[in-house]
Amino acid sequence: MKAIQQVKTFFQRLKSSNITDNLLPYQEQFNQILAQTNQLSLQSDAELQALALSLKSKAKLAPSVDTYLVDLYALVIQAFIRTLSITPYAVQILAAIALSQRTVIEMQTGEGKTLVAVFPACLQAMSGKGVHVLTFNDYLARRDAMWTLPVYTFLGLSVGYIEEEHTLEEKRRAYHCEVTYTTAKQVGFDYLRSCMAYTLDEIVIRELHCAIVDEADALLIDEARNPLVLAANLEVAAIDLTQVARFVTHLQEQRDYLTDEYARNVYLTEWGSTQAEHYFRLQNLYDSEQHPLLTAINLALQAKALLHRDIDYIIEGDQIKLIDECTGRVVEDRKWPNGLQSAVEAKEGLPIQSEGRILNSISLQHLMACYEKVSGMTGTARQAAEEFAKTYGLGVTVIPTHKPYQRKDHPDRVYTHKTAKLQAILQEVDTIHRRGRPILIGTLTVRESEELQAHLQQHGITCTVLNARHHEREAAIIEKAGMLSAVTIATNMAGRGTDIRLGGKEAIDRERIIALGGLHIIGTNRHESNRIDKQLKGRAGRQGDPGSTQFIISMEDDLMVKYNLKSLLPARYQQIRQEQALENTTVSKSIDQAQRIIEGQLHEMRQTLYRYSSFIETHRKIFLTQRQYVLFSNDNNLSPLQQGYILYQYDRLWSEYLTDIASIREGIFWERMAGREPLTEFYKKSDVLFQDLLSLLETTLTQMHTLPDEDLKIKRPSATWTYIVSDNPFERPLAGFLRRLAMLKF
Template sequence: MNFQKVYQNISRKIAESNGSPIEYDLKPYEAILQEINGLGARFEHLPDQALQHEALQLKVQLSGKASPDSILTEAFALCREVCHRTLGMRPYDVQLLAGLAMYHGKLAEMKTGEGKTLAAVLPAYLQALSGKGVHVLTFNDYLAKRDAEWMAPVYEFLGLSVGYIQQDMLARDKKNAYNCDVTYATAKEVGFDYLRSFIAYSPDELILRPFHFAIVDEADALLIDEARNPLVLAGNIRQQPHNLSAIARFVAKLEPEVDYQKGEYERNVFLSALGSQKAEKRFKVNNLYDPQNKTLLTALNLALQAKALLHKDLDYVVKGEQIMLIDEFTGRIVEDRKWQNGLQAAVEAKEGVPIQIEGQVLNSITLPHLIHQYPHLAGMTATAQLSADEFADFYGLKTVVIPPNITSQRIDHPDSIFAHKAAKLDALVTEIKTVHQTQRPVLVGTLSVSESEEIAGLLAQEGIRCTVLNAKQDAHEAEVVANAGALGAITIATNMAGRGTDIVLGGKHEGTQGQVRALGGLHVIGTNRHESRRIDDQLKGRAGRQGDPGSTHFMISFEDHLMQKYDLRTLLPKKYRDLKQTAPLTQVGIVKGIAQAQRVIEGQMHYMRKTLYEYSAFVEKQRQILHQERQLLLQGASFTGALKEYLLNQYDRQWSNYLNDVAQIKEGIYWARMAGKMPLHSFWQQAGQAFDQLQHALDTLTEQARKNLLEEKEWHIKKPSSTWTYVVNDNPLGNEIGMAIAGNLGLQVDFFSLPALLVMGMVRKWRNKKQE
């Protein structure tokens, strides 16, 4: 008897009975599955025309008084048969179980390679029969187009239309796609189109239908990792009062530890007394810290952050004449993502590329608030359990764990931990050479562009050829990943290989699949642990798909980015902190310390997202109120022609000013903590007062318009000459705990946590001195 498995099952049952957000018991779905399988034989023998007639009958039933539940088994059985006929793929029972879970508004956890794309078709088909539209939200434009075109034969056979959204589509083409029964799109692009509806001046400009049902693919990436990055619609040029290039040149000459110093965890940087004096002399001001020099001081601080805290090929790459941000979780370049509050321009000045206009924010929404617009929601991902509490708290989604169709044969080796980076790289190259000699394919997952290129260079010195896939080559991602499982292949990749791709053993050469399996399948090596264990698990999931053999091995050092960023060495027992050995460290205390540190970091990030959500939720309620009022004005007939446009423009201007006021309140909210007040309550009070002023101004203008008190010359409308969209990389540098407590979403020093950090630093220095 496997006592460990028995213990695990008992623990799960206890957890479920206590309201766990994770469901392991699939019996309720299995009963429905048996009914679906019972109908399978009936549909198997029907000709195509008869199947299409059955599909039409289901649509007619649903258009009457029937509920989707009443046709559930017939719809799933019919869809399964159509998948088999049109795609040559008959959904497995586990895929049907996942589809049932999603239909019932759950988040299905399916391991990599288990066929999430096909599983989503089943609930999407049933929900689309209502005619209200279904959105399948994917991770990028490539996947949206691929999945829509791939699954289109199923939907079209069943009498439904399918479309997809791309970033560069014309508005009329987007409108046609959104009017389809099923629409594949990125959550980001749906969000931008939703924001554009706020600045429409005619009903014809509205391209979105009311939201109905969404299936979120790669749900942890979209709903958690991207949750703190607001989508922004901007317009109206803002002039920069200072020469940022001159400031960048000045800052470039400053010396660390002399002219500026970094904070305890290298997450903040500030001028020293000497650095401030140099700045005053260079820019000809008496006191840099006078209120009248606030904009200069801010520009200097941003330039200093760009110099000392943001690194080329780790945080961003320079492509052409543009700064392109790299996603910290995937290693991908993120199109249209920018840092806010002047930091983007500071990095552009640092790198000597043209400085882009930041503009004035016209509207903004976070992905969690966008997702909440859907009355019905479901999701799927390979890694959900570690974030199940957050899915339940934020989105009301319970996680249903779907077993693999074939039991995994993947072997996960224990981490090899090294005292320093050089020892890790030596061992890494040795392992790659050893495995490559057997012709097994190897995938090396790295954290940064620079690291991927460094490892490729070391292999080249050994005469070993490899393929590098990082943020600089993202356009070829699908092609490279498709061949990463080929015999003898070595692929060095940033974490971009972990999302939306499928590595097939043998690659393009299907005849070698058996040979690769016999050798042990794909071997995955991770060169860093990440802030979230989910990211580590995503990388592991590239090996051992659908019962294939495979193995994984993480090789890390105390000089890795995560270790230094959070100063994890200090969490270890003193005797392990300064080891210089080249062999892997095997002490149990080290392994446990790193695992505990990851859990603590995950907890911090969860708390930060929760706090940020509480702030943004208040603004979101205000946005909904104003949007409803504006839509009534847009659709109504109370005002005709120029006067209506004037009032619509006033709504836009007042809301934009309100968002600017809210940003200012956030940046100064830490003073509420120092005054003994609760920052969140203080924010609610101040933002509420600002919104009351906004409503009063709009009410006055509307009343004046009703009474014909506005002169025609006042109707002059100043629309933005152009608008653009981007994603804010919210607070990439600030201390998470202090920022979450104080609510400071900007990039300035966190004044609440600073005294505590200073005290901690003094205690640590005293303790170290005493030990010496």
């Protein structure tokens, strides 16, 4: 009951003062901006540019650039009018004023978030300290930077963007622009590299001053649990993982291994253990000296039974590419931790690419805390308001739409099984397609999107697929998705950062499509977070256009099975099987309720992870401050050889600390069995570990002065690489929680 009350309390707090739709506090500045804009309209381009240069000089000396918000925003409006022939709407200007505060603005799809971000970006850039506009992916960073370039140039501001394949010199130039468009993970990786620089030339990034975060809930909430990692020194596995994968291939479920009720864990049966001992010629698989082999077998079983190609990952060349469940995109550089990545590589017969030794790591939550100023924008902020406030100190401001909202969201149609759902989807597509309306179908996985394409083609309906295999064609596919009779199937890739225009880029047949009812969205699955469902719905009905949405789901869908949501339904619906949709509204309400509970529990999980990582982050900052002092020191008592040796010792010892802290985390929850609070014990143990680290560092550096120059020469890693550690998909307690909830008839 305590857990249930925590969830209730969480959602009650969402209705608190963290959320506002009151824009009256900004009205006076808004009126001043409009009056100033009218005055500036009489001046020449050269006069406006001279004024911008003057403001820039003053802002660099001012305690706060906010003093010049009215003057600067009026200039930005004129810059949009004169370079892009765009006159910002009133709600966009109000949103820009709100965005200059520590807040996340909620703006619906197509309302111009990219335009709005330019205002505070220009304002903060006047300080000369640099602004990062953090986008959802590299494509959006490049697109947004190039589209807004004329405005920044007109105002005398430099703008750059960063893509993953850019060289260090290209990145350095972009970071030293006054406005930089990039992704948060790119900033994080470059920050980690700069924190481990051995010379000033190796530092590519400036101090983190201001961040304006696009799709803020995706970055600051959904991605926050995945640490960014800098690694090096490839390590060869002591176990032949290919041999282990070959053994596991022949194992049969029920006989040799079992999965738990929710298919989130897998383990050998007694018969399976006997088979392993025979195959590897062992006396006892569970002897302590066989622990590495037992671990490898368990990981291979997870790779075989719990991770599926074209659902959890795809293969490109000889590499495993993980698919983000929230976005449907391939996430470059993401890996499963603790040997699971290597197990999947072995399963697929690919070269084993070790995860290596972690040199440094930071969570996105703590990366954002490094910025002096943070604000954000998204189409779905309200549901995450409590977390924005608690973790980042950000409020939520809801911005009204420029034109009246016309999209119609139909109630979910819920079927008892997948076959009935598929027939309903085919019928829905056929009916809407015959009228000529464009259709966007949102699917959960790559496999589902391609299977649905095959079914539609068998029914004579031509369609285009956008999934992780076709990410390079994303812009072209989205550009045509709003055209007459277009049918587009997409994973969550089409859920964020995209704007589907009726009639396509050239607005061909736009008025006819509007008359037909606009874009129709079909969702084939509910997600763990209702925010993701709303992002899909938000592709339709942009800027007052008509549109409609319809989720067609079944009780056999992944979300329903994973969390045993059927058990939350009234008893008479738990065993029924029929071809028609379930009519009772109780079904949809039960699914909504379960989704809210899942969101609340995921929130609590992120907060727990944050409490653990915050203590480590405190240690990292202390250690980094000492290291940076050495790097930037002009002590003529240290030779370059000695300085390099000291920096290397900091890096070596910090890497060992991260390895040891991971071991503590692995077993910390056993403390509860002894009646102790795991978090408190973690604080105690990690603090002791850190004090030992400082003592060892002092001893090492003291001994340095007795070493000959030859021993001071260090060998740095010949190469480093980055990846994002996906949160462990096999340790989520939600299914058990929901099962207990159903038993309580909540």
